Amino acid sequence: MRSILLNKWLAMLVVAGVQSAVLGYIVVERALVIRDGREIILDVRPVDPRSVFRGDYVILDYGDVTLLGSSVAGDLPKNKQALFVKLRKGGEGWQPVTATAIYPSDVDGDEVVLKGMLSSRHSRQVRYGIESYFVPEGEGKQLERFIGKGQLRVIVAVGAGGQAAIKGLEVEGKSVYIEPLL
Amino acid sequence: MSVSYREKLAEDLPKWVDAGWVRPEGAAAILAEVSDETPSRQNRIVGILSILGAVLIGAGAISFIAANWQEMPRLFRLGLMISGLWAAYGAGALLFQRGYDVFAHAAVLLGSVVFGASVMLVAQMYHIHGSPPDAVFVWAAGALLAGLLMGSNPSLVLSLLLVCFWGAWETQLAENVFWPFLPAWAVVAAVLSWRHCDYGVKLATLAIGAWIVSLGYTLPGQPHNDLVVGIGAAIAGCGLALQVVGLRVGDYGRLAVGLGFCIAVAGLFGLQFIDWHQELSSVVGYAVVVLLLSVAAIAWGLRTHDLTLSRAAYVAFAIEVVGLYARTLGTLLNTSLFFVGAGIGVIVLALLAFRLNRQWSLRTGAKS
Numbered sequence: 001m002r003s004i005l006l007n008k009w010l011a012m013l014v015v016a017g018v019q020s021a022v023l024g025y026i027v028v029e030r031a032l033v034i035r036d037g038r039e040i041i042l043d044v045r046p047v048d049p050r051s052v053f054r055g056d057y058v059i060l061d062y063g064d065v066t067l068l069g070s071s072v073a074g075d076l077p078k079n080k081q082a083l084f085v086k087l088r089k090g091g092e093g094w095q096p097v098t099a100t101a102i103y104p105s106d107v108d109g110d111e112v113v114l115k116g117m118l119s120s121r122h123s124r125q126v127r128y129g130i131e132s133y134f135v136p137e138g139e140g141k142q143l144e145r146f147i148g149k150g151q152l153r154v155i156v157a158v159g160a161g162g163q164a165a166i167k168g169l170e171v172e173g174k175s176v177y178i179e180p181l182l
Numbered sequence: 183m184s185v186s187y188r189e190k191l192a193e194d195l196p197k198w199v200d201a202g203w204v205r206p207e208g209a210a211a212i213l214a215e216v217s218d219e220t221p222s223r224q225n226r227i228v229g230i231l232s233i234l235g236a237v238l239i240g241a242g243a244i245s246f247i248a249a250n251w252q253e254m255p256r257l258f259r260l261g262l263m264i265s266g267l268w269a270a271y272g273a274g275a276l277l278f279q280r281g282y283d284v285f286a287h288a289a290v291l292l293g294s295v296v297f298g299a300s301v302m303l304v305a306q307m308y309h310i311h312g313s314p315p316d317a318v319f320v321w322a323a324g325a326l327l328a329g330l331l332m333g334s335n336p337s338l339v340l341s342l343l344l345v346c347f348w349g350a351w352e353t354q355l356a357e358n359v360f361w362p363f364l365p366a367w368a369v370v371a372a373v374l375s376w377r378h379c380d381y382g383v384k385l386a387t388l389a390i391g392a393w394i395v396s397l398g399y400t401l402p403g404q405p406h407n408d409l410v411v412g413i414g415a416a417i418a419g420c421g422l423a424l425q426v427v428g429l430r431v432g433d434y435g436r437l438a439v440g441l442g443f444c445i446a447v448a449g450l451f452g453l454q455f456i457d458w459h460q461e462l463s464s465v466v467g468y469a470v471v472v473l474l475l476s477v478a479a480i481a482w483g484l485r486t487h488d489l490t491l492s493r494a495a496y497v498a499f500a501i502e503v504v505g506l507y508a509r510t511l512g513t514l515l516n517t518s519l520f521f522v523g524a525g526i527g528v529i530v531l532a533l534l535a536f537r538l539n540r541q542w543s544l545r546t547g548a549k550s
């Protein structure tokens with residue numbers, strides 16, 4: 001242990017290497033979901049705050065998709081535990097049908113499973129990790145106008161394990177912005 | 183070490199040598215020690231300035247990421263950040279090798295901050311909302327790794343601050359006790375202690391104290407200030423035992439007494455001023471306990487030359503008096519009666535201490 005600590009160059013290689021690898025891992029994991037994941041399109045509603053570290057962003061509120069009403073089957077796990085929500089496509093878009101602690105085994109073609117986390121057990125609301133969209137400084141307002149008119153929808157890529165990633169934005173049925181992989 | 187102190191010593195030491203209190207070689211050693219300290223003092227200013235510089239450059243990197251500047255492709259931005267990270271750690275290793283340790287610490291700290299900015303950049307690139315405190319935790323782990331392997335305390339302190347920020351954020355989100363804070367804190371505190379980082383250990387003590395006090399309010403149900411008082415008393419008790427037995431496990435006995443005292447008093451304040459449903463008689467009881475504890479802590483601090491404990495006890499005493507005045511014990515008249523009674527009690531204690539001191543000095547005088 002001491003000898004590693006004494007050799008600053010080796011230490012530097014390990015530290016910078018591990019930190020770069022962590023960053024690389026997150027990038028690759030996200031890029032793979034966007035490239036290979038199944039696409040679904042969700043309606044959104046706006047809220048506009050700002051993150052201290054990551055700049056301006058628009059909060060995307062997915063409405064019913066995040067609310068597990070009383071008709072949703074399955075026992076809800078505790079806060080901070082992963083939760084798999086099965087969505088089914090109906091006349092009014094995607095709606096949650098079941099919520100389980102493990103990935104459901106029976107998923108039909110018109111169904112998709114999203115991995116989320118219970119943000120409030122009381123209100124039965126779920127977060128899927130796709131609730132913010134970061135925009136260049138000052139451009140949040142324009143985006144909000146689209147959302148305000150109900151014209152904006154989000155293209156979400158869903159990975160095999162249920163991980164969701166924002167793939168792009170759609171206005172009046174036309175994709176206006178597709179996220180680059182890297 | 184101030185220059186005037188050194189000059190005063192240079193003036194006094196020959197007199198003390200003449201009087202036979204100090205041997206000539208002792209006087210020479212004392213003067214050498216004092217003048218040896220001066221460069222380290224200058225080094226400390228250089229160190230502080232370079233750390234502040236690193237913090238400012240790091241803040242620049244974070245704001246740059248937050249601006250989400252579109253003129254530069256995001257992959258290029260990520261590349262820039264990762265190269266910055268390698269450059270900072272590389273500079274740290276080089277500076278350590280050349281013996282410029284003060285600048286090396288600043289470079290390692292800068293590397294840790296740039297790592298944090300990079301994590302934020304990746305979250306921004308992929309619109310990862312997830313659980314935002316997780317990003318802070320990844321950052322804290324990176325800073326811990328850098329501080330541990332590169333042997334740099336400022337980066338470890340950054341890691342401690344990030345762990346606290348992460349814990350507070352998660353607690354606020356869960357509206358419940360966030361237990362994972364405890365092992366994370368313990369790991370960082372253990373590394374700080376192993377590295378003999380004095381200010382880091384003090385900061386870690388402060389952090390765990392705040393966390394224990396917060397337990398009074400974050401545990402489900404009614405406030406649990408009685409539990410907080412119990413934990414504080416137990417910690418102070420262990421510290422007292424260490425000090426009395428005379429084990430010199432660093433300064434941990436002293437640290438534990440101070441920590442336990444502050445926690446117990448914070449719990450008692452909670453019981454008196456925050457749990458409004460308390461009976462009047464219990465409030466008076468708690469107030470008496472705080473005043474007695476404060477007096478005891480002042481005395482113990484003076485006896486063991488623990489200025490921090492004495493000062494904390496003065497502050498506790500003052501808060502108790504002001505708090506009671508605001509709370510009023512039923513009526514202002516009752517409060518007034520309480521203050522006069524407590525005042526008389528404290529003066530009686532002072533008289534007792536005075537008599538004990540006199541007897542003690544008479545006895546030691548008679549012996550010599």
